[in-house]
Amino acid sequence: MRFFLLCLLMLPLGSNGAELLRPYPFHDLLKNGASCQVCPEMVRLPAGDFYMGAFPGDGHSDERGPGGVPFSVTIKRSLAMSVSEVTRREYNAFIAANPDHSSGPRCGGFVAGRFSGDIQQGWRAPGFDQGEEHPVVCIGWQQARAYARWLSEITGRSYRLPTEAEWEYGARAGSITRYWWGNQMVSEHVNCGRPQCDTEFSATAPARALDSNGFGLYHTLGNVWEWVEDCYQADAYTLHFRDYPKAVSGGERCKRVIRGGSWNEGDWSVRASNREGWLPERPLNDIGFRVVRDGGDMPI
Structure with a gap:
């Protein structure tokens, strides 16, 4: 294991197979070829390899692969991820466009320092002030998937939630460190709920308020937790390490993985390898999501 760790630490940033190019954001077009102003801005993530999971002593047991160390995952095809x-x-x-989805499941979360189990207005008023460019919260896992299906319908592309491995690949952006920028907290890079983090925002920050990582992705760490496709299993990395980046499947009511930490969490939660499981039908005001689209090609 010492040799394995030494080899990883000797790798220069970005040398894990990721083709770190200057990111070029784009919007997909509608089916009729018109510009889609309501579609999220996307960026191409290249195919590549990365090490998934935490090093010994730097994470929970559910973040480690066989032997208690990170394991190699190959993203075989490029894909696009919302910036x-x-x-x-x-x-x-x-x-x-889909008023039937206007009333989602009951939302909970911290409001003015106290937990509320019933934020009645949900995503429209999650218990703190938000602008239109803040991340939407109080959205259940099913509602996030419905949004991705709608994008697929209006663009003719294949949108979905990222798998857990795809999410970590994007969040790391070629790094093998605790955070995408290194192993030490840098407050200017992340919005979270402790003094070590950026203190400008009392809850969510606008979706592009702080720095982007090497793939051009904003707030992969901090701001809001993000739903991914996978069912949560504490031993998923040891049981399924050969299957990644495919999502871990399970029953309809399984807990779903959330990644990235949030405005309400400490610096320990915003590590690139940290993972939690949460009830898909129980949204919180610090859980949001981003989407991916199969195929990394960009409209001309």
Whole structure:
């Protein structure tokens, strides 16, 4: 194991197979070829390899692969990922086109320092002030998937939630460190709920308020937790390490993985390898999501 760790630590940033190019954001077009102003801005992630999971002593047991160390995952095809968490403006366009989805499941979360189990207005008023470019919160896992299906319908592309491995690949952006920028907290890079983090925002920050990582992705760490496709299993990495980046499947009511930490969490939660499981039908005001689209090609 010492040799394995030494080899990883000797790798220069970005040498894990990721083709770190200057990111070029784009919007997909509608089916009729018109510009889609309500579609999220996307960026191409290249195919590549990365090490998934935490090093010994730097994470929970559910973050480690066989032997207690990270394991190699190959992203075989390029894909596109939204540069930020889906915003209130973008989600509102979905609701306007699909009013049946306007009332989602009951939302909970911290409001003025106290936990509330019933934020009655849900994503429209999650217990703190938000602008249209803030990430939408109080969205259940099913509602996030419905939004992705709607994008697929209006663009003719294949949108979905990222798998857990795809999410970590994007969040790391070629790094093998605790955070995408290194192993030490840098407050200017992340919005979370402790003094070590950026202190400008009392709750969510606008979706592009802080720095982007090497793939051009904003707030992969901090701001809001993000739903991914996978069912949560504490021993998933040891049981399924050969299957990644495919999503871990399970029953309809399984807990779903959330990644990235949030405005309400400490610096320990915003590590690139940290993973939690949460009830898909029980949204919180610090959980949002981003989407991926199969195929990394960009409209001309």
